[in-house]
Amino acid sequence: MASPQPSSANRSSLKDHNIIIYSADFLSLCLLLSLLSTVVYAHAFSGVEERKGVKSDLFPEILRDEAVTQLIELGKVSDADGYLERTFWSPASVRAGNIIRIWMEDSGLITWVDQMGNVHGRVEGMNASAKALLIGSHLDTVIDAGIFDGSLGLISALSALKVLNITGRLGKLSRPVEVIAFSDEEGVRFQSTFLGSAAIAGILPVSALQIRDKSGVTVQDVLKENSVDITEENFFQLKYDPESVWGYVEVHIEQGPILESVGLPLGVVKGIAGQTRLKVTVRGSQGHAGTVPMSMRQDPMAAAAELIVLLESLCKHPENFLSYDGHCNGFAVESLAGSLVCTVGEISSWPSASNVIPGQVTFTVDIRAMDDMGREAIIYELSNRMYQICDRRSVSCNIERKHDANAVACDTGLSLQLKSAAYTAMKRMAGVVLDDVPVLMSGAGHDAMALSHLTKVGMLFVRCRGGISHSPAEHVLDDDVWAAGLAMLSFLETHL
Ligand SMILES: *[C@@H]1O[C@H](CO)[C@@H](O)[C@H](O)[C@H]1NC(C)=O
Ligand SMILES: *[C@@H]1O[C@H](CO)[C@@H](O)[C@H](O)[C@H]1NC(C)=O
Numbered sequence: 459m460a461s462p463q464p465s466s467a468n469r470s471s472l473k474d475h476n477i478i479i480y481s482a483d484f485l486s487l488c489l490l491l492s493l494l495s496t497v498v499y500a501h502a503f504s505g506v507e508e509r510k511g512v513k514s515d516l517f518p519e520i521l522r523d524e525a526v527t528q529l530i531e532l533g534k535v536s537d538a539d540g541y542l543e544r545t546f547w548s549p550a551s552v553r554a555g556n557i558i559r560i561w562m563e564d565s566g567l568i569t570w571v572d573q574m575g576n577v578h579g580r581v582e583g584m585n586a587s588a589k590a591l592l593i594g595s596h597l598d599t600v601i602d603a604g605i606f607d608g609s610l611g612l613i614s615a616l617s618a619l620k621v622l623n624i625t626g627r628l629g630k631l632s633r634p635v636e637v638i639a640f641s642d643e644e645g646v647r648f649q650s651t652f653l654g655s656a657a658i659a660g661i662l663p664v665s666a667l668q669i670r671d672k673s674g675v676t677v678q679d680v681l682k683e684n685s686v687d688i689t690e691e692n693f694f695q696l697k698y699d700p701e702s703v704w705g706y707v708e709v710h711i712e713q714g715p716i717l718e719s720v721g722l723p724l725g726v727v728k729g730i731a732g733q734t735r736l737k738v739t740v741r742g743s744q745g746h747a748g749t750v751p752m753s754m755r756q757d758p759m760a761a762a763a764e765l766i767v768l769l770e771s772l773c774k775h776p777e778n779f780l781s782y783d784g785h786c787n788g789f790a791v792e793s794l795a796g797s798l799v800c801t802v803g804e805i806s807s808w809p810s811a812s813n814v815i816p817g818q819v820t821f822t823v824d825i826r827a828m829d830d831m832g833r834e835a836i837i838y839e840l841s842n843r844m845y846q847i848c849d850r851r852s853v854s855c856n857i858e859r860k861h862d863a864n865a866v867a868c869d870t871g872l873s874l875q876l877k878s879a880a881y882t883a884m885k886r887m888a889g890v891v892l893d894d895v896p897v898l899m900s901g902a903g904h905d906a907m908a909l910s911h912l913t914k915v916g917m918l919f920v921r922c923r924g925g926i927s928h929s930p931a932e933h934v935l936d937d938d939v940w941a942a943g944l945a946m947l948s949f950l951e952t953h954l
């Protein structure tokens with residue numbers, strides 16, 4: 459396990475990360491304790507290498523070796539030459555679905571594909587009428603993707619179920635367990651995320667069937683091409699009955715640097731951040747770059763620059779902006795401090811020429827936070843201050859709200875069970891008594907967001923190298939794949 463004890467050089471960054479992890483919930487004493495404990499168990503983990511191969515009850519052949527082989531094989535199933543790309547119902551997605559189905563059957567599950575292209579594998583266990591545990595993640599990818607995003611959640615569940623089958627315990631599960639490989643989480647083709655999981659959660663409007671991709675093909679056309687004749691009636695039958703479901707669990711790569719910085723393979727997710735997307739348009743007077751004196755300009759580009767720097771300051775130090783404001787209480791400021799992130803990712807100007815003062819500049823703002831009220835307070839404060847800057851600079855500003863999604867809190871009970879499963883897995887691998895499992899928040903959206911409208915949800919994060927994802931450089935250590943499978947096994951064992 460290539461996870462050395464944090465050096466003194468990166469201790470301070472380690473401490474920062476702990477502040478992010480525990481944000482509002484813990485006091486500084488707690489921070490100090492967790493800092494000490496993470497150092498202790500990061501150290502404990504350096505012992506795994508020597509013990510590898512000795513403990514056959516840890517099923518390394520299935521949970522690590524076979525799982526890694528499968529991840530690599532699935533990572534080759536692509537619509538593109540030379541890089542990984544699988545979008546909703548594409549030929550590669552259909553091939554990947556067929557492969558997952560074979561692996562599901564190999565783990566002892568009964569399989570089917572639904573009309574949105576989600577692949578299901580289910581075992582009824584001892585009591586077919588008990589509420590089912592759903593475990594899932596997505597089978598689609600971004601363009602030029604890594605091989606772990608989505609797939610790891612499916613493979614870790616299937617490898618754990620395979621161990622149960624081989625050890626004769628699969629049929630002894632106290633409730634049905636169903637693994638679902640969702641057909642669309644990244645939303646690459648139709649720009650609408652969660653087509654697969656939202657349909658099962660019952661929150662996808664039937665109008666989604668009419669969404670068009672860049673070439674004008676609708677979701678319904680794509681389904682027809684694949685011999686799926688979807689009607690309004692059977693569309694709504696995709697929705698699961700909340701009474702038939704016990705809960706939803708998802709394993710996913712962290713897509714961030716925190717687990718790596720504390721030197722541990724697994725963490726529990728306490729929630730998924732809420733998100734707002736804004737479009738800001740700044741209009742000034744277009745003119746000649748050589749002839750209009752500086753004192754007479756109404757330059758929307760310079761104004762946009764000031765607005766973007768304002769956004770950065772506001773999101774770095776919300777307490778400096780919100781604490782004296784009647785609209786936001788201390789609680790919101792405190793809960794924002796750990797999770798608030800703001801980004802301008804896209805900017806364009808008109809006419810966009812080097813010798814022209816632009817007439818108009820447009821940019822996007824992406825704001826995410828765990829606390830919905832705090833996010834609202836930030837947007838309120840940001841808008842007020844942006845309009846003030848635009849007034850002072852005599853440019854006109856327009857702020858449009860393009861997208862909103864509220865934060866999703868993971869279920870406390872389910873998170874405790876996952877935490878204990880992660881703890882057990884890490885302890886068994888390291889062979890030492892460990893302290894606590896890190897608790898993280900997710901800045902990225904996941905299928906669990908959609909499923910939270912159907913049932914309680916819980917998530918486990920797995921360390922990935924450098925926190926990198928959505929890139930071929932995405933990497934998870936073989937032993938961390940093993941840790942994820944072992945945690946799923948421990949979790950499933952509590953349902954025997
Ligand atoms: C588990 O695997 C065996 C084959 O090894 C199979 O016969 C059995 O039906 C499987 N499923 C369950 C639910 O045990
Ligand atoms: C099976 O599950 C149902 C629904 O939860 C419950 O009412 C019933 O008692 C269970 N049967 C057994 C044998 O545990």
Ligand SMILES: [Zn+2]
Binds near residue numbers: 596710
């Ligand atoms: Zn993902």
